Amino acid sequence: MNKRLIAAVSGAALAPAFVVVLAGAASAHGYINSPPSRQAQCAQRTVQCGDIKYEPQSVEGPKGLRSCSGGNARFAELDNDALGWRATPVGRTATFRWTFTAAHRTSNWQYYIGNTLLKEVSGNDAQPPSTVSHTVNLGNVSGRQKLLAVWNIADTTNAFYACVDLQVG
Numbered sequence: 061m062n063k064r065l066i067a068a069v070s071g072a073a074l075a076p077a078f079v080v081v082l083a084g085a086a087s088a089h090g091y092i093n094s095p096p097s098r099q100a101q102c103a104q105r106t107v108q109c110g111d112i113k114y115e116p117q118s119v120e121g122p123k124g125l126r127s128c129s130g131g132n133a134r135f136a137e138l139d140n141d142a143l144g145w146r147a148t149p150v151g152r153t154a155t156f157r158w159t160f161t162a163a164h165r166t167s168n169w170q171y172y173i174g175n176t177l178l179k180e181v182s183g184n185d186a187q188p189p190s191t192v193s194h195t196v197n198l199g200n201v202s203g204r205q206k207l208l209a210v211w212n213i214a215d216t217t218n219a220f221y222a223c224v225d226l227q228v229g
């Protein structure tokens with residue numbers, strides 16, 4: 061083979077490998093595994109779910125949403141409050157632990173109940189370690205609550221979403 065043909069053939073051989081690497085990066089992100097978020101309960105088969113059970117770290121959507129699915133139709137069951145999610149008993153405060161499969165540079169983490177922002181933790185535009193825990197004061201709420209946690213990425217327009225069902229008090 062001449063040099064040009066060799067270059068063309070090796071380029072064609074490399075292209076699929078490159079695509080696989082990019083797809084791997086795109087599917088590797090993060091979620092809350094303690095207390096078990098809705099996607100964690102799917103992954104643990106606590107609740108019967110679709111694709112999300114294979115990739116609980118992938119609830120990625122545009123910043124600014126307030127939905128458990130991050131607007132992903134493929135993960136729509138995360139928005140269904142009647143699916144039998146197990147609520148974790150907690151007191152006045154609760155500690156949430158994120159597991160990251162890709163250490164995206166972070167603007168901040170936010171914790172909401174309803175439209176109330178309970179806590180915001182800066183990520184200093186830095187890459188987080190593989191796990192991060194935040195203790196959140198839940199304020200005056202009691203009984204069954206749905207907390208929405210948001211991981212806002214610093215270098216993309218996206219965020220990751222995780223809903224955690226709690227039994228407060």
Ligand SMILES: [Cu+2]
Pocket residue numbers: 085086087088089090162164
């Ligand atoms: Cu990612």
